[in-house]
Amino acid sequence: MxxxxxxxxxxxxxxxxxxxxxxxxxxxxxxxxxxxxxxxxxxxxxxxxxxxxxxxxxxxxxxxxxxKGWWQRYGQDALASNFEEYVGLESEAAEVHEFSGELIPGLLQTERYATELMQAWIPQADEVVMKERTDLRSQRQARLHETNPLTLGTVIHESALRQLVGGPEVMREQLKHLAAGAKLPNVTVQVLPFSAGAIPALGAPFIVLSFPDQEDPDVAFAEHLTGSVYMEDPAEVEAYTLNYSALRSKALSQKESITFLNRLARDL
Known part of the structure; x- marks a missing residue:
């Protein structure tokens, strides 16, 4: 070619x-x-x-x-909207950087937390589709533990950590899972506390994917209620990258974030 x-x-x-x-x-x-x-x-x-x-x-x-890519064995309903393209990009990416405002990032969600989210969604998917989506998420998360693992960086707003998805028990498990995930050498978890005040990209969560080959430019991704959008224009992607860097600078350090997560889990 x-x-x-x-x-x-x-x-x-x-x-x-x-x-x-x-x-x-x-x-x-x-x-x-x-x-x-x-x-x-x-x-x-x-x-x-x-x-x-x-x-x-x-x-x-x-x-x-x-x-077929491994993700394509799942039914069309399991890959909502144009999420199939995202999963394909993520499977090829070397690094993923995500700012999450109200939800725990999918790559770090527990099964119980994810199930509670799926059950709350309107219209609600049937049990077969929910099981496929759960399995799909597990396959995606497996990349964090491969020999040559995906590098994941996340900035998670405190509001996502205090939203009682599934109640205290489910959230306690989720917070402990986050703290444990943050100890992986290829995973960075930073909490953005309420005390940070006005921050860049408030109300606009996003993901930036980077690929092993330098010829492949970064891609920014953002979801909305009924679909998602991909940004590939270099100037536009640079804006997302700059915003992510600014968010990291305002967030707690990795060590402080782990302490924050463990304390929040104990208080539930």
């Missing part, structure tokens, strides 16, 4: 614009971080003017190599 683009004399951003793709999507194909399917190969071959015989050869290879 890189050779095709080089021979056509096109830049990644040019090709992405023609196909209405994101630049990271094309970059992941070119760096073999994601398998291109037959449709993607056909689209690229058309843009690059690849001869039919060569195009058909690579379409056949794409058919053979096409393998």
């Amino acid at each position: 890189r050779r095709w683009r080089a021979e056509a004399g096109l830049r990644q951003e040019d090709v992405a614009a023609v196909l209405d793709w994101s630049k990271p999507k094309l970059s992941r194909f070119e760096n073999a971080e994601k398998s291109a399917g037959p449709a993607e190969v056909l689209a690229l071959a058309a843009v690059y003017g690849v001869p039919d015989a060569e195009r058909d050869q690579y379409v056949a290879l794409a058919l053979q190599a096409r393998q």
